Amino acid sequence: MERSFEKYFRQNRLPHMWCPGCGNGIVTKAVIMAIEKAGFSQDNTVIVSGIGCSSRASGYMDFDTLHTAHGRAIPFATGVKMANPDLNVIVLTGDGDCTAIGGNHFIHGCRRNVDLTVVLFNNNIYGMTGGQASPMTPTGKKATTAPYGAIDRPFDACKLAEAAGATYVARSTAFHVQHLADMIKGGLDSHGFSFIEAMCQCPTAFGRNNKMADPAKMMMALRDGVMMKAAWDKLPAEKQAERFPIGVLCQKEYIDYAKAYDTVIEKAGGRA
Amino acid sequence: MAEFTIKTARCKGCGICVAFCPKQVLEVDELGKVQVVNREACIVCGQCELRCPDYAIFVDKGGATA
Ligand SMILES: Cc1ncc(C[n+]2csc(CCOP(=O)(O)OP(=O)(O)O)c2C)c(N)n1
Ligand code: SF4
Ligand code: SF4
Numbered sequence: 001m002e003r004s005f006e007k008y009f010r011q012n013r014l015p016h017m018w019c020p021g022c023g024n025g026i027v028t029k030a031v032i033m034a035i036e037k038a039g040f041s042q043d044n045t046v047i048v049s050g051i052g053c054s055s056r057a058s059g060y061m062d063f064d065t066l067h068t069a070h071g072r073a074i075p076f077a078t079g080v081k082m083a084n085p086d087l088n089v090i091v092l093t094g095d096g097d098c099t100a101i102g103g104n105h106f107i108h109g110c111r112r113n114v115d116l117t118v119v120l121f122n123n124n125i126y127g128m129t130g131g132q133a134s135p136m137t138p139t140g141k142k143a144t145t146a147p148y149g150a151i152d153r154p155f156d157a158c159k160l161a162e163a164a165g166a167t168y169v170a171r172s173t174a175f176h177v178q179h180l181a182d183m184i185k186g187g188l189d190s191h192g193f194s195f196i197e198a199m200c201q202c203p204t205a206f207g208r209n210n211k212m213a214d215p216a217k218m219m220m221a222l223r224d225g226v227m228m229k230a231a232w233d234k235l236p237a238e239k240q241a242e243r244f245p246i247g248v249l250c251q252k253e254y255i256d257y258a259k260a261y262d263t264v265i266e267k268a269g270g271r272a
Numbered sequence: 273m274a275e276f277t278i279k280t281a282r283c284k285g286c287g288i289c290v291a292f293c294p295k296q297v298l299e300v301d302e303l304g305k306v307q308v309v310n311r312e313a314c315i316v317c318g319q320c321e322l323r324c325p326d327y328a329i330f331v332d333k334g335g336a337t338a
Contacts, residue, residue, distance in 0.1 A: 001277070001332050014282060015326055021286030025325030177322050203286075216291030219323070 021215025023200025054121035071102030131205035289320035
């Protein structure tokens with residue numbers, strides 16, 4: 001039986017270009033599941049992505065899509081949202097795209113609380129360009145630019161988003177497909193800057209460099225490397241450091257950027 | 273009995289469905305494509321479909337005639 005989500009894919013673009021076992025396909029499906037559950041139409045939803053393997057996702061999705069410049073998906077999406085606040089605007093980005101070259105756009109998008117849903121495909125590496133370390137490569141893990149293991153501390157993008165002012169922050173993984181879709185749906189339902197980190201496997205650029213090229217084993221490692229937030233909260237600090245909490249990490253109310261800008265429009269004499 | 277729909281052109285033989293199937297129903301063949309080798313054992317848990325990164329495998333409960 002044909003699945004209902006198939007209509008949200010550009011059928012003539014599948015199979016996608018990702019490597020065998022790449023987690024990007026799973027995260028993309030979770031985004032589509034969330035959109036379907038939220039009841040968004042293909043005509044009022046815009047998908048914006050940057051550059052990277054993960055950012056290729058927009059090309060497979062049958063919505064109005066924008067494949068933009070490296071690190072710049074959030075500014076493009078901000079423009080779309082401000083021009084027409086009635087649209088649902090979703091950003092798909094990678095750990096390099098969002099936290100390296102796009103790091104400033106990311107924190108300022110959070111600070112302004114632009115009503116976007118940003119899904120970060122975190123595979124801990126620059127996949128597309130062959131495995132350079134990203135700001136989210138864990139300390140000690142190998143990359144082509146860190147052949148002896150990274151000495152840098154990684155960003156916790158969820159904490160970064162929360163500290164910068166995002167009003168919905170959640171994390172899940174490519175192993176927890178349905179939970180991931182629920183976390184994304186929570187972002188779609190929230191007004192303001194919603195950020196969801198989707199931890200996922202890159203067997204080619206990350207796995208092969210780190211003695212874990214088997215994608216199924218990488219998914220099992222994702223499963224074992226996290227814990228539901230309610231249980232994680234009860235762990236002693238030294239145990240907390242061994243796993244990432246998943247679930248909704250932050251949720252608060254604050255006026256979104258388009259609504260705030262309405263006050264400027266009002267003061268300046270109203271809409272033409 | 274379980275009914276499989278396999279979109280062979282999409283399958284990349286990554287083995288994720290094989291590894292997560294609790295009943296050893298699936299295998300990747302020498303051409304790198306998924307094969308149903310033990311359909312009788314399938315409990316239609318949907319793990320393969322849920323985890324396939326390529327939307328290549330779908331499993332449904334068969335009707336009364338299956
Ligand atoms: C301005 C600019 N600088 C550098 C590049 C090269 N480049 C392409 S993708 C990429 C990194 C992508 O990494 P990430 O965002 O983690 O995505 P992934 O490929 O891992 O999904 C880089 C540095 C570029 N395309 N444009
Ligand atoms: S290089 Fe990594 S991120 Fe890119 S398609 Fe291959 S597995 Fe996926
Ligand atoms: S998980 Fe999907 S792509 Fe991978 S072997 Fe199974 S059917 Fe093929």
